[in-house]
Amino acid sequence: MSPEEKALMQALARVINVVPRALDADLRRDQDLPLTEYFALAYLAETDGHRARMNELAARLWMTISGATRTVIRLEQLGFVARERSATDGRGADVVLTDKGLERLRRAWPSHLQSARRRVLDHLDEDEVRILTRALGSIGSNVDDAEVC
Amino acid sequence: MSPEEKALMQALARVINVVPRALDADLRRDQDLPLTEYFALAYLAETDGHRARMNELAARLWMTISGATRTVIRLEQLGFVARERSATDGRGADVVLTDKGLERLRRAWPSHLQSARRRVLDHLDEDEVRILTRALGSIGSNVDDAEVC
DNA sequence: GTCGTGTACTTGACTGGTCAACCATATCAG
DNA sequence: CTGATATGGTTGACCAGTCAAGTACACGAC
Numbered sequence: 266m267s268p269e270e271k272a273l274m275q276a277l278a279r280v281i282n283v284v285p286r287a288l289d290a291d292l293r294r295d296q297d298l299p300l301t302e303y304f305a306l307a308y309l310a311e312t313d314g315h316r317a318r319m320n321e322l323a324a325r326l327w328m329t330i331s332g333a334t335r336t337v338i339r340l341e342q343l344g345f346v347a348r349e350r351s352a353t354d355g356r357g358a359d360v361v362l363t364d365k366g367l368e369r370l371r372r373a374w375p376s377h378l379q380s381a382r383r384r385v386l387d388h389l390d391e392d393e394v395r396i397l398t399r400a401l402g403s404i405g406s407n408v409d410d411a412e413v414c
Numbered sequence: 415m416s417p418e419e420k421a422l423m424q425a426l427a428r429v430i431n432v433v434p435r436a437l438d439a440d441l442r443r444d445q446d447l448p449l450t451e452y453f454a455l456a457y458l459a460e461t462d463g464h465r466a467r468m469n470e471l472a473a474r475l476w477m478t479i480s481g482a483t484r485t486v487i488r489l490e491q492l493g494f495v496a497r498e499r500s501a502t503d504g505r506g507a508d509v510v511l512t513d514k515g516l517e518r519l520r521r522a523w524p525s526h527l528q529s530a531r532r533r534v535l536d537h538l539d540e541d542e543v544r545i546l547t548r549a550l551g552s553i554g555s556n557v558d559d560a561e562v563c
Numbered sequence: 564g565t566c567g568t569g570t571a572c573t574t575g576a577c578t579g580g581t582c583a584a585c586c587a588t589a590t591c592a593g
Numbered sequence: 594c595t596g597a598t599a600t601g602g603t604t605g606a607c608c609a610g611t612c613a614a615g616t617a618c619a620c621g622a623c
Contacts, residue, residue, distance in 0.1 A: 266527060266530070266535075269540075269543055269544065269547065270535055270543065272547050272551075273534075273535070273538075273543050273546055273547045273550070274530060274534065274535075276546070276547050276550035276551045276554055277429075277433070277534065277546075277550055278476075279476070279550070279551075279554035280426075280430070280550045280553055280554045281429070281430050281433065281434055282476035283476065283554055284426070284430065284553065284554075285430055299579090301579080301580095318601085319601070319602060319603095320600095320601070320602085327427075327428070327431035327432065328580075328581095329580080329581060329582080330601075330602065330603090331580085331581070331582075331583095331602080331603070331604080332579080332580055332581070333602095334602065334603060334604085335579070335580070336579090336580095338603095339579095351601090354588080354589075354600090354601075355587080355588050355589075355601095356586095356587060356588045356589065356600065356601045356602070357588090357600090357601055357602075358601080358602065358603095378415060381415070381423060384553070384556075385422075385423065385426065385553055386415075386419055386422070386423075388549070388552045388553050388556055389422075389549055389552075389553070391418075393545065393548075393549045394418055394419065394422050395418065396542065396545050396546075396549075397422055397425070397426075397545075397546065397549050398418065398421050398422045398425050399542075400537070400538055400542045400545075400546050401422070401425035401426055401428070401429045402421075402425045402428075403537045403538075404429055404433065404533070404534055404537050404538070405425055405428035405429045405432055405433075407533075407537055448609090450609080450610095467571085468571070468572060468573095469570095469571070469572085477610075477611095478610080478611060478612080479571075479572065479573090480572080480573070480574080480610085480611070480612080480613095481609080481610050481611070482572095483572065483573060483574085484573095484609070484610070485609090485610095487573095488609095500571090503570090503571075503618080503619075504571095504617080504618050504619075505570065505571045505572070505616095505617060505618045505619065506570090506571055506572075506618090507571080507572065507573095
């Protein structure tokens with residue numbers, strides 16, 4: 266492995282370790298909300314009817330279905346989501362964002378946005394954003410799907 | 415947040431979730447060695463005298479000292495490292511790579527190298543490596559140190 | 564010297580996830 | 594229709610880490 270490649274792997278390792286912790290720590294400190302739960306709420310808020318199946322949610326969170334179950338249980342206990350039996354498939358469950366959950370997300374959103382700027386986006390110019398997106402996208406895509414999840 | 419920025423954050427999130435799992439899964443499958451333990455051995459192999467203090471090792475693994483303690487205990491049970499009381503500071507412990515540990519690392523190394531190529535480096539050309547290294551480096555550096563660790 | 568404070572590490576309790584076994588329902592072959 | 598198999602989700606057992614309290618030693622003030 267060339268020195269350049271080694272430097273890249275180290276920089277990548279640092280980002281992989283440091284960025285998610287920083288984003289999570291920011292959000293917990295400012296909003297008392299773990300990043301995983303924030304992402305779950307954020308995903309539901311984007312969907313039609315503010316509702317999703319467990320497997321979609323799990324995929325979106327890069328988690329196993331059982332991990333998603335645990336997360337949803339926590340959110341349910343907080344009153345931020347409700348679970349309903351799927352109307353179209355009796356085995357499945359729909360997770361539905363409650364008003365309280367939406368409210369919670371609205372309150373947390375500016376804080377996460379600021380955190381993302383400070384921790385990531387502010388360090389990059391426009392060209393870098395473009396190139397990084399492409400490069401990270403191609404790394405991410407050739408790894409994913411059935412092999413990892 | 416602009417669409418470009420949002421796309422970047424998503425690409426980054428994917429890489430952050432997917433790359434370390436893929437590298438870990440590869441190494442466990444091929445070598446039956448968790449990535450964390452591999453990194454610990456690899457770091458020790460680079461040091462003078464194949465020896466480091468717990469706090470150095472913890473920092474290198476982006477872990478708390480207590481996390482490092484657990485890792486070292488596992489490696490010790492496998493016979494890959496030994497712990498000695500530090501000669502210069504009676505509170506501290508030196509972690510020393512054993513011959514068996516070095517051997518284990520040598521056997522695992524080609525496998526990890528191949529995995530890193532396949533999962534990351536192969537997807538990037540020379541320019542991208544350069545730009546990514548710089549960009550990830552600046553993201554990583556402005557986040558680190560005392561605030562997260 | 565010894566006392567107080569600081570530092571290096573370990574340990575018990577906990578957290579947030581995984582994996583594998585399981586239950587309930589769906590779907591398909593006959 | 595019925596039985597066999599596949600799928601969606603939950604659950605118990607576990608795992609790899611964190612955090613906070615504790616232990617042992619170091620070091621500076623006196």
